[in-house]
Amino acid sequence: MVEFILGGARSGKSRFAEQRATQSEQAxxxxxxxxxxxxTLPNGEADAEMLKRILKHQQDRPAHWQTVETPVHLAQTLTAYNHPDSCILVDCLTLWTLNLLENDCLQTEQAGLLEILPRFRGTLILVSNEIGLGVVPLGEFTRRFVDELGRLHQQVAELSDRVTFMAAGLPMTLKAPA
Structure with a gap:
């Protein structure tokens, strides 16, 4: 079962994804x-603001959940934990895509993710920010990021069994299992 949860910043998508993972754990x-x-920033310096966000996410989720940090090689991580009794929560595809662009490996890594989705044996919950609802961003890199993430969202949604859009903490089902 592949579930894709997307929405804007502070829309409740991570909390909803964690609730879904808890349900899977209870099963x-x-x-x-x-x-x-x-x-860290691309130049290797510590990113204090991002570190605060990471610590907040860590505090919000159950301490007994195993955490695997995977800023780039997501398909490799999913393959390693692809088991019928696993529930993998990936938070988030937005930052992952940004990491791929910064490391110049977007096409290869995204292709690997899309390849594993149809054959994933456990429960996979993917979280991402829907950033394409606003104005066209300034700057070539930012426009490319929005375009690439939008294309990835379309492909992931097509391959997902369930797609949920979050707004104001409320889930809206876009796609549900038949």
């Missing part, structure tokens, strides 16, 4: 939390 799955955020 007998082991939860693995895959964090894609990097606590």
């Amino acid at each position: 007998g799955s082991q939860v693995i939390y895959v964090a894609t955020a990097a606590s």
